[in-house]
Amino acid sequence: MPTDSDKIELSTHELREIAGYAADCARRTLGIFERSLPADSRPRDAVDAAQAFAAGGRRNSALRQGAWAAYRAAREAVQPAAVDAAHAASHAAAAAYLHPRASAHQVKHILGAAAHASRAEELASAEDPSVTAGTLDWARRHAPPAVGAVLRRLPPAPPGGGRVGELLRVLDAALRA
Structure with a gap:
């Protein structure tokens, strides 16, 4: 089992696939946020920045700024589902900055967008267990290798x-299986 001090190899291709996956997960919930705050584009901008990196763009300040801006949008949102949707967007933009360390914290960088998007959809459905199960199944099936x-x-x-x-x-457990 790796320890927190172990370094791992991360290719640019892997970082792009992870960021693209995170962007896809977060994009599913942008409507939840935008119904709450229709004039606030910060979460969408963060997801778009993550997708641009995934499509071959550079890791640049737009990713970091987008992640922080979406995080601030989450702090300003009132509806709990909108808060999680904005957090999903923030995690999507931050996914491009996964660190090459075998730290359990890095799992949050990989799956944070998916987990927050799942929670946003769960809250938006009045915590319908079938919605939660469906969202997690979608996230599992859409994860690239x-x-x-x-x-x-x-x-x-x-x-x-x-x-x-x-x-x-x-x-995490489902994707490791």
Whole structure:
């Protein structure tokens, strides 16, 4: 089992696949955020920046700025589902900055967008268990090979994090299988 001090190899191709996956997961919930704050484009801008990197763009300040801007949008949102949707967008833009360390914290960089998007959809559905199961199944089926390959080089997702942490651990276990 890798330890937090172990270095892992990360290719640019893997980073792009992870960022693209995170962007796809977050994009599913942009409508939830935009219904709450229609004039606020920060989460969409973050997802677009992540997708641009995934499509071959450079890791640049737009990614970092987009991640922080979406995070601030989450802090300003009132509806809980919108908060999680904005956090998903923030994680999508930050996914391009995954560190080459075998740290359980890095699992959050890989799956944070998916976990927050799952929670946003869960909240938007009045916590319908079938919606949650469907969202997690979608995230599992749409993960490109690089997601599982990199997760298997890391320790399992850390404990804690409330419901989002629980969803993260469920998805982590499914993608490592």
